[in-house]
Amino acid sequence: MDMNSxxxxxxxxxxxxxxxxKFEDEPDLKDLFITVDDPESHVTTLETFxxxxxxxxxxxxxxxxSEFEVRRRYQDFLWLKGRLEExxxxxxxxxxxxxxxxxGVVERFNDSFIETRRRALSTFLTRVADHPTLTFSADxxxxxxxxxxxxxxxxxxxxxxxxxxxxxxxxAALALRGVRGRPEEFExxxxxxxxxxxxxxxxxxxxxRICKEEREYVDEMKELGPTxxxxxxxxxxxxxxxxxxxxxxxxxCQATERRLRGLAEAxxxxxxxxxxxxxxxxxxxKRRDHIQAELExxxxxxxxxxxxxxxxxxxxxxxxxxxxxxxxxLRADWERWRQSMRLDLTSAFAASAERNVRYYExxxxxxxxxxxTQSDLYAKEPPEDKP
Amino acid sequence: MEQAxxxxxxxxxxAPLEPLGHPxxxxxxxxxxEAEGAPDEEGPGDRTMTExxxxxxxxxxxxxxxxxxxxxxxxxxxxxxTAYLVETRSVEHIxxxxxxxxxxxxxxxxFELLRNYLLVxxxxxxxxxxxxxxxxxVWxxxxxxxxxxxxxERRRIGLENFLLRVASHPILCRDKIxxxxxxxxxxxxEIVNETGFQLKADSRLKALNATFRVKNPDxxxxxxxxxxxxxxxxxxxxxxxxxxxxxxxxxxxxxHGNYGRVFSEWSAxxxxxxxxxxxxxxxxxxxxxxxxxxxxxxxHYADQLKEYLFYAEALRAVCRKHELMQYDLExxxxxxxxxxxxxxxxxxxxxxxxxxxxxxxKLFGQETPEQRESRIKVLEEQISEGEQQLKAKNLEGxxxxxxxxxxxxxxxxxxxxxxxEALISYAVMQISMCKKGxxxxxxxxECFSKM
Numbered sequence: 128m129d130m131n132s133x134x135x136x137x138x139x140x141x142x143x144x145x146x147x148x149k150f151e152d153e154p155d156l157k158d159l160f161i162t163v164d165d166p167e168s169h170v171t172t173l174e175t176f177x178x179x180x181x182x183x184x185x186x187x188x189x190x191x192x193s194e195f196e197v198r199r200r201y202q203d204f205l206w207l208k209g210r211l212e213e214x215x216x217x218x219x220x221x222x223x224x225x226x227x228x229x230x231g232v233v234e235r236f237n238d239s240f241i242e243t244r245r246r247a248l249s250t251f252l253t254r255v256a257d258h259p260t261l262t263f264s265a266d267x268x269x270x271x272x273x274x275x276x277x278x279x280x281x282x283x284x285x286x287x288x289x290x291x292x293x294x295x296x297x298x299a300a301l302a303l304r305g306v307r308g309r310p311e312e313f314e315x316x317x318x319x320x321x322x323x324x325x326x327x328x329x330x331x332x333x334x335x336r337i338c339k340e341e342r343e344y345v346d347e348m349k350e351l352g353p354t355x356x357x358x359x360x361x362x363x364x365x366x367x368x369x370x371x372x373x374x375x376x377x378x379x380c381q382a383t384e385r386r387l388r389g390l391a392e393a394x395x396x397x398x399x400x401x402x403x404x405x406x407x408x409x410x411x412x413k414r415r416d417h418i419q420a421e422l423e424x425x426x427x428x429x430x431x432x433x434x435x436x437x438x439x440x441x442x443x444x445x446x447x448x449x450x451x452x453x454x455x456x457l458r459a460d461w462e463r464w465r466q467s468m469r470l471d472l473t474s475a476f477a478a479s480a481e482r483n484v485r486y487y488e489x490x491x492x493x494x495x496x497x498x499x500t501q502s503d504l505y506a507k508e509p510p511e512d513k514p
Numbered sequence: 515m516e517q518a519x520x521x522x523x524x525x526x527x528x529a530p531l532e533p534l535g536h537p538x539x540x541x542x543x544x545x546x547x548e549a550e551g552a553p554d555e556e557g558p559g560d561r562t563m564t565e566x567x568x569x570x571x572x573x574x575x576x577x578x579x580x581x582x583x584x585x586x587x588x589x590x591x592x593x594x595x596t597a598y599l600v601e602t603r604s605v606e607h608i609x610x611x612x613x614x615x616x617x618x619x620x621x622x623x624x625f626e627l628l629r630n631y632l633l634v635x636x637x638x639x640x641x642x643x644x645x646x647x648x649x650x651x652v653w654x655x656x657x658x659x660x661x662x663x664x665x666x667e668r669r670r671i672g673l674e675n676f677l678l679r680v681a682s683h684p685i686l687c688r689d690k691i692x693x694x695x696x697x698x699x700x701x702x703x704e705i706v707n708e709t710g711f712q713l714k715a716d717s718r719l720k721a722l723n724a725t726f727r728v729k730n731p732d733x734x735x736x737x738x739x740x741x742x743x744x745x746x747x748x749x750x751x752x753x754x755x756x757x758x759x760x761x762x763x764x765x766x767x768x769x770h771g772n773y774g775r776v777f778s779e780w781s782a783x784x785x786x787x788x789x790x791x792x793x794x795x796x797x798x799x800x801x802x803x804x805x806x807x808x809x810x811x812x813x814h815y816a817d818q819l820k821e822y823l824f825y826a827e828a829l830r831a832v833c834r835k836h837e838l839m840q841y842d843l844e845x846x847x848x849x850x851x852x853x854x855x856x857x858x859x860x861x862x863x864x865x866x867x868x869x870x871x872x873x874x875x876k877l878f879g880q881e882t883p884e885q886r887e888s889r890i891k892v893l894e895e896q897i898s899e900g901e902q903q904l905k906a907k908n909l910e911g912x913x914x915x916x917x918x919x920x921x922x923x924x925x926x927x928x929x930x931x932x933x934x935e936a937l938i939s940y941a942v943m944q945i946s947m948c949k950k951g952x953x954x955x956x957x958x959x960e961c962f963s964k965m
Contacts, residue, residue, distance in 0.1 A: 319783055326780040333772040340769050344762035350755045358748045361741060364930040368937050375941070469787060473965040476794070480959035487951035494944045501938055 159256045160184045161271065163249035166241050167198075176200050179245060181252065183271045195272045201226075203270065204248055206282055210266040211255070216414040217457035218261065219464045221254035222403030223247070246396060259463075260456075307423055309416065310454075316461060317412050324405030331398045338395065341387045348383060352376035371497045379490045386486040390479065397475040401468065408464075411457065418453050422446040574603040574612055575681055575696065577674035580666045581619070596666055597621050598673055602696045618699035622647070625673055627706055628695050632686060634711040637835040638918035639686060640925040642679035643824030645672025651753040651816065653761040653809075668817060675821065685921075721834050724841035731840045732915055738922065739833040746826040749819055756816060760809050771802030790965035797958040804954070808947050815943065818936040822929060829925070832918050839914055843907045850900040857893040860886055 165180040183195040204223055211220045224247035252271075255261045269281050309317070352373045359369035425446055429439045579599040587593045597619040603612035625644055632641050649665050677696075680686045691709070694702055777795030781788045 322783045323780075326776055326783070329776045330773075330780075333769065333776060336772070337766065337769050340762065340765040344759070344766050347755065347758045347762050351752075351759055354748070354752045354755050358745075358752065361744050361748060362930075365933055365937075368934050372937050372941065375944075379944075469965065473787070473790075473962045477959050477962035480955045480962060483955040484952055484959060487948045487955065491945060491948035491952065494941050494948065498938065498941050498945070501934075501941075 157257070158186045159262065161249070161252045161256055163245055163252060166245055176202075177241060179248060181271065189268070190272065197271065197273065197278075198275055199270070199278075201244070201248075203278060203282075204251065207255075207266060207270045208251075211261055211264055212410070212414075214264060214266070215260060215456065216418070217411055217453040217460070218258070219404075219407060219411055219457075219460045220261065221251050221258075222400060222407045223251055225403075243396065247400065250396075250400065260460075309419070312458070313412070313415065313454075320405065320408045320412060324402070324409065327398065327402045327405055331395075331402045334390070334395055334398055338387065338391055341383065341390070345380060345383050345387060348376070348380045352380060368501060371500060375493045375497045378493045382486050382489045382493075386482055389482045393482075394475050394479045397471055401472065404464075404468070415453055415457055418446070418450050422450050573615075573681065574605060575674070575677045576601050576603075577670050577677065580670045582661070583621075594661070595621050595623075596661070596669075598670055600677070600696060616697045618697075620695070620699075622669070622673075624695070624703065625676065627703065628692065629676075630715075631691055631706050631709065631711050632680070632689065633831060634715045635689070635709075636686060638832060638914050639683070639921050640825065640828045640832055641686070642676050642683070643821060643828055644676050645669050645817075646820065646824070651750075651757045651820070653757040653764070668813070672817065672821070716835070716838055721838055724838040725834065728837045728841040729844055731837050734919065735833045735836045735915075739830060742826040742829040742833070745829075746823060749823040749826070753816060753819060753823070756812075760812060764805055764809060767802050767805035769802075770798050774798035774802065787965050790961050794958050794961040797954050797961065801951075801954045801958075804950050808943070808950075811943050811946075812940075815936060815940045818932070822933060825925075825929065829922070832922065836914065836918060839907075839911050843904070843911050846900065846904050846907055850897065850904055853893055853897050853900060857890055857897060860890050860893070 160183070162182045163179050164182070166177050167179075168175060168177050178198040178200045181195075181197050181199050183190075185193060185195075208220060208223055211218075224244045255264075255267055261267065269278065273281060352375075355369050355373035355376060359366045359373060362369060422443065425439065425443050429436065429443055432439060577598045578601050581597050581599070582594060583597045584592060584594050598621065600616075600618055600620050601614060602616040604615050605612045622644075629641060629644055632639070645668070649662075680692055686692065691706055694705060698705075774795040774797075777791045777798065781791035781795065784791060
């Protein structure tokens, strides 16, 4: 993602300047490159799982070295995502590929499943690396650099199980209560997220359907060329023409397969990622709402309680700051996300359209060169709808 | 296939007044010989030929309309059928105006009657086929219903094509029944039936028997039969595959229409991307709907293939006729040979082969010389008759082979020309489809690039 194209789109009134989060410390050039590859399956007595090689190259000072190579499994990625969400509840953390495919093939170790997942994991880490805030997360650094044994030790640090449970219970109580006065802009944001998620889901389905139809088309088309070739064997005068048609059909069939591959490899993963982004965004809204709900409940408590008002007032103050920060962070990250969404989706669709143009151009060239060989008869045909 | 190109202006009819090659022709003589003949103007019967030259230069035939009708059939039950308007125009001079000379309505069964008549009276001709009676090789969007307007339309074109083919055939175009088909609406059926052609038709069983038992058919016909079987098989297969491919292609294009719908909905919630998405959606709709015309054109290509699928059957019919005649000839020759042998045995008194007469002679004693004389006389008469018949059959057979092969050569050239044209027009169709695709997707790409 091109960070250079971003400029803060906030109104520059003096008051808002104070709270504005400026992404000025973005590096102009990327200084962190990550690749995810080399899936390996591991079998233990308890389970079977896959690890991926995560290779990092960086010129950043905070890193002890310029190159790192570690092996991580899906669980580790999940852990990282959880930590990022916890540390930055209203920043838009990129999505991870799903745990497993519920519908269709449930085979976790199917090659194409692993490949799809590998790519998605790579995209995830790159997006984190390109995020102006998340890229400096300590957990991120640990994820990229800690030798394999150390990571599990590091994972065990952080809030204990009991406090996690306590938080969840509180969260549930607050969720039940709901948020009272959601600001207009977040109301609009929420509406957009809902509609957007639905549209992405539809686009994902349509694209998958197109893949399926094209697959079936290719399968049937494979027979068309050979059938003409078979016929050519019966004939003398016609053999030439029939053979020509047969080879054109074969070539077009191959071009169709290439187009299908392109669709599956380039467009589908992007659409799927944005379907998952929809879920992420919903989560972000929830967490923001949660913070506001916390504040509101404390404010309510302050109104009705007579004792400990000093303490409560302090807590309310803290929560107000927390909400302010959260909202500001979300606002900025929202704009950033919108920009990259627009770029990602339009370039994915543009690339898909380009692939289709090239496909038709290849087929056109094939048929036109065939016609040239039949020029004696073709010359007598009136040229049809020449532009 | 070494035969010279036939002179199509000569009427190629059996010529009875020919000098023969071998008087006591055996079965072997019937294979692959060419009898030179002086052209004769006679046809299969004077009353079936006409002076009118219906070659394509002089007249135009069209099946211009189709109409649903209801009537009563032979069992007095109500039925619905389609009638087709057959119009004939004569053209005074090339590029001159055409004048409508005849116009009448015919239904499919009458076309069938005409064709069956032609099959019987011109067994040496590859008779053009009719369009299919029921829709076959349909892909799912195409209706298999005989009353469906698209099917009726395609059948109308097929029937017109049939008439044009007959009219452009140097021999068939002069047939009187064909002429009456175009000019006399009422009573035509009765006239056809009065020719008694159904009785003249060879029984299927006889033909099948001949196919199995014939010993020495002309090799070219045997090869041709194999060719027509394989042609039929390969074209059927091609049509089936094509129908399935058309089905799938239709699916691919139509699903893109869903993109159109979703882009349009999505554009409603976007500000900067809104217009771009709307345009992109529109292009997707254009793409999705373009498949209808594309597949309609392809259907035309399928129809051209179908015609030759049915032509294969006509080819086989000619081969069958040859086998029948050849078998007939072989049987006659065999019969003659055995009679001659019997005669010889009676004359010399030796018994070389088993015969019932010989057996009974052994059992019940020799016959008297008078009895033997009279038997020899009878046999000699039969032999003489048999020799005449064999001569005639031989000649008939050779004429058939010559004339049939001439028409087959004509047919082959026509087939190669037509199919080459059809394949080229298929390529042109594909090119047109590709160009449309390039245009739509280039437009879509621009939309996305600008967003």
